[in-house]
Amino acid sequence: xxxxxxxxxxxDARGARPAPPERGRRSRRRDVGAGFAFLxxxxxxxxxxxxxxxxxxxxxxxxxxxxxxxxxxVGLENFTKLFEDPRFWTSxxxxxxxxxxxxxxxxxAALAVAMVxxxxxxxxxxxxxxxxxxxxxxxxxxIAIVWKAMFIDNxxxxxxxxxxxxxxxxxxxxxxKTMPMFVLLAVWTFGAPxxxxxxxLKQIPGELYEAAAVDGAGPIRKFWRITxxxxxxxxxxxxxxxxxxxxxxxxxxFIISGGTGGPADSTLFYTLYLYIKGFAQFDMGYASAMxxxxxxxxxxxxxxxxxxxxxxxxxxxxxx
Amino acid sequence: MRITRKAAxxxxxxxxxxxxxxxxxxxxxxxxxxxxxxxxTDEDITISLAWWGEPARAEMYEEAVDLFEEKHPNITVQxxxxxxxxxWTSRATEAAGGALPDVIQMDLSYLRQYGATGQLLDLDGxxxxxxxxxxxxxxxxxxxxIDGSQFGVPTSxxxxxxxxxxxxxxxxxxxxxxxxxxxDDYSEWIQEVTEAGAGEDPALYGGTDFxxxxxxxxxxxxxxxxxxxxxxxxxxxxxxxxxxxxxxGQGLRDSEAIFxxxxxxxxxxxxxxxxxxxxxESTWDNFxxxxxxxxxxxxxxxPIPSGENGPAQFWKPSMLLSxxxxxxxxxxxxxxxxxxINEPEVGKIFGTSKGVPAVQAQIDAMDVEPGSVDEQVVxxxxxxxxxxxxxxxxxxxxxxxxxxxxKRLGEELQYGNVTVDEFVTQWFSFADGxxxxx
Numbered sequence: 001x002x003x004x005x006x007x008x009x010x011x012d013a014r015g016a017r018p019a020p021p022e023r024g025r026r027s028r029r030r031d032v033g034a035g036f037a038f039l040x041x042x043x044x045x046x047x048x049x050x051x052x053x054x055x056x057x058x059x060x061x062x063x064x065x066x067x068x069x070x071x072x073x074v075g076l077e078n079f080t081k082l083f084e085d086p087r088f089w090t091s092x093x094x095x096x097x098x099x100x101x102x103x104x105x106x107x108x109a110a111l112a113v114a115m116v117x118x119x120x121x122x123x124x125x126x127x128x129x130x131x132x133x134x135x136x137x138x139x140x141x142x143i144a145i146v147w148k149a150m151f152i153d154n155x156x157x158x159x160x161x162x163x164x165x166x167x168x169x170x171x172x173x174x175x176x177k178t179m180p181m182f183v184l185l186a187v188w189t190f191g192a193p194x195x196x197x198x199x200x201l202k203q204i205p206g207e208l209y210e211a212a213a214v215d216g217a218g219p220i221r222k223f224w225r226i227t228x229x230x231x232x233x234x235x236x237x238x239x240x241x242x243x244x245x246x247x248x249x250x251x252x253x254f255i256i257s258g259g260t261g262g263p264a265d266s267t268l269f270y271t272l273y274l275y276i277k278g279f280a281q282f283d284m285g286y287a288s289a290m291x292x293x294x295x296x297x298x299x300x301x302x303x304x305x306x307x308x309x310x311x312x313x314x315x316x317x318x319x320x
Numbered sequence: 321m322r323i324t325r326k327a328a329x330x331x332x333x334x335x336x337x338x339x340x341x342x343x344x345x346x347x348x349x350x351x352x353x354x355x356x357x358x359x360x361t362d363e364d365i366t367i368s369l370a371w372w373g374e375p376a377r378a379e380m381y382e383e384a385v386d387l388f389e390e391k392h393p394n395i396t397v398q399x400x401x402x403x404x405x406x407x408w409t410s411r412a413t414e415a416a417g418g419a420l421p422d423v424i425q426m427d428l429s430y431l432r433q434y435g436a437t438g439q440l441l442d443l444d445g446x447x448x449x450x451x452x453x454x455x456x457x458x459x460x461x462x463x464x465x466i467d468g469s470q471f472g473v474p475t476s477x478x479x480x481x482x483x484x485x486x487x488x489x490x491x492x493x494x495x496x497x498x499x500x501x502x503x504d505d506y507s508e509w510i511q512e513v514t515e516a517g518a519g520e521d522p523a524l525y526g527g528t529d530f531x532x533x534x535x536x537x538x539x540x541x542x543x544x545x546x547x548x549x550x551x552x553x554x555x556x557x558x559x560x561x562x563x564x565x566x567x568x569g570q571g572l573r574d575s576e577a578i579f580x581x582x583x584x585x586x587x588x589x590x591x592x593x594x595x596x597x598x599x600x601e602s603t604w605d606n607f608x609x610x611x612x613x614x615x616x617x618x619x620x621x622x623p624i625p626s627g628e629n630g631p632a633q634f635w636k637p638s639m640l641l642s643x644x645x646x647x648x649x650x651x652x653x654x655x656x657x658x659x660x661i662n663e664p665e666v667g668k669i670f671g672t673s674k675g676v677p678a679v680q681a682q683i684d685a686m687d688v689e690p691g692s693v694d695e696q697v698v699x700x701x702x703x704x705x706x707x708x709x710x711x712x713x714x715x716x717x718x719x720x721x722x723x724x725x726x727k728r729l730g731e732e733l734q735y736g737n738v739t740v741d742e743f744v745t746q747w748f749s750f751a752d753g754x755x756x757x758x
Binding site for chain 1: 405406408409412413415416433434437439580581582583584585586588589718721724728731732735737746753754756
């Protein structure tokens with residue numbers, strides 16, 4: 001803000017200019033003022049709730065801060081501790097598996113359902129709403145609780161499994177089964193990418209399929225040669241959003257494990273460990289360092305995705 | 321770009337200033353006893369009160385607060401409560417911002433964390449004016465002091481106990497343990513019950529892995545005449561002792577005689593004992609009400625296993641009440657604490673759900689019906705007076721964290737993910753960073 005005012009006062013000092021542009025300048029200045037005034041709710045929100053905490057956490061990442069005493073500067077110590085911390089690596093591994101397994105399955109499910117819904121039949125709108133519903137409630141506390149109840153010892157999933165001869169005992173307490181449970185929860189909430197896929201599918205001109213049919217292409221060939229390339233910008237968009245979202249999963253993990261990341265650290269997602277470090281073990285400096293490592297990792301992965309997108313994403317109007 | 325960088329610099333400077341400012345709040349100078357003024361009776365005052373617990377406790381608190389507001393019509397008390405974990409994360413965040421509620425329910429595990437860092441009001445100043453602690457036993461009162469300053473007032477006491485389900489034992493035909501049993505006797509007994517209960521549906525287990533509870537380890541050290549923590553707030557035991565303790569449960573873990581951790585994790589926040597799949601459980605005596613309510617069966621109590629010199633149990637304040645150092649209404653906060661610990665009606669409302677009240681007038685006011693839970697707990701605490709021979713250990717700063725890590729590693733041990741040696745190494749390396757000298 002200071003930079004803005006000093007710039008304009010400099011302009012005023014130049015003074016000797018023809019009148020009309022001066023008036024224009026003044027009204028433009030009024031516009032700028034009005035613009036900032038209208039932006040101010042967002043600006044205040046951004047500065048107070050996003051920018052300030054981010055800068056603060058960047059500073060705290062280089063300190064030893066236990067929430068009770070003033071932070072003391074320790075340089076890179078938090079970062080070196082991080083790489084020697086076995087639980088840090090556990091949390092990184094848990095999150096990586098979740099992102100690598102959960103995201104593709106979720107996108108595939110979303111695309112499959114979107115394609116089914118794209119076929120013309122009666123009650124289309126109703127189906128769309130029904131399939132979207134889980135996404136509305138999926139991130140909520142109640143669903144995480146219901147999920148836990150379903151997968152618990154002698155819960156509904158256990159009983160269905162027993163009908164097919166699967167061993168009982170519940171998924172929630174078994175470290176080898178908790179990850180599949182979380183992936184299922186993620187996949188089940190495919191609504192948001194599905195709606196975007198559906199919009200993308202509707203954009204694909206029907207003539208392309210007709211022409212392909214005339215040339216003798218079957219449904220599989222049509223899918224790989226028309227649907228996927230035509231849908232690639234939408235696919236890319238969904239992939240990006242879902243990947244970033246998966247890195248930040250927290251709520252469901254917190255509720256299902258009671259905030260511990262258990263059993264046996266099998267659901268110790270990165271953000272959950274960050275939370276434990278900061279608020280349960282009072283090591284806010286360390287937690288801030290973890291947050292910045294996550295920012296960098298997500299940034300790098302996003303950049304890589306953008307780079308590869310040149311090779312497989314086709315925008316209409318491109319000559320590829 | 322220029323603006324951003326400038327703004328960033330300014331923001332960083334503001335952070336530094338703000339943090340320094342919050343750190344300045346609340347000194348640790350001892351308050352002059354009785355130096356406070358009497359709480360006002362005409363000025364409108366609003367204070368806040370926070371506690372952890374389940375909805376049942378909330379109802380009791382609300383009832384008690386209503387009574388307080390009747391006696392002090394000019395004071396309004398705003399209440400809030402959370403479960404144990406959520407409670408401490410909220411308080412930690414508030415402490416960082418210098419905005420703790422005026423009166424908070426405090427636990428011995430966290431007293432030093434908050435008291436030694438200037439977050440809590442030294443209540444000595446209020447003593448004799450708005451706060452009367454005369455009814456609380458001196459040694460119990462001392463557990464709320466740090467370096468001679470009273471940062472918390474114990475509301476009630478508890479001590480460890482072994483609970484057993486008499487109905488289940490009758491069903492599988494195993495005799496209950498007899499008083500004077502040792503840790504080894506307990507392990508053998510658990511084994512016996514598990515073998516006898518294997519045919520039940522669901523299978524009945526003798527007990528859970530008691531070695532995974534930090535307080536039991538401390539109790540075991542005390543039985544051997546060791547002080548768990550030194551006076552300057554450091555750990556006073558070594559890796560060999562921890563290894564020996566954890567190995568007490570190795571036989572049970574190897575033979576799978578204890579209730580499987582998979583099942584425990586799924587029952588949380590309840591345990592196997594609540595749902596009648598485990599025949600015994602050792603924990604704090606005020607848990608009885610919860611057990612009886614869930615299990616609906618005949619739950620009996622015993623002192624904990626004996627070491628060489630008997631059980632050597634101690635009274636622990638089951639919870640304390642503290643006031644924030646930042647409170648603008650220290651007089652009203654002290655008056656509320658006074659009311660909650662001394663008022664007979666409050667004792668009647670809470671019963672033994674927080675442990676046995678610290679003040680006799682509250683015990684006398686309880687409706688102790690013969691055969692009721694309250695009667696059983698009060699009776700137990702009377703019975704064990706002979707074996708309560710030790711003072712409660714004064715937790716070190718960071719106690720809450722090392723206790724939680726002990727529990728986590730105890731679960732890893734039961735899952736078979738770590739060995740006893742790995743547990744010991746990892747726990748000590750964690751404790752090195754978490755225990756701060758005050």
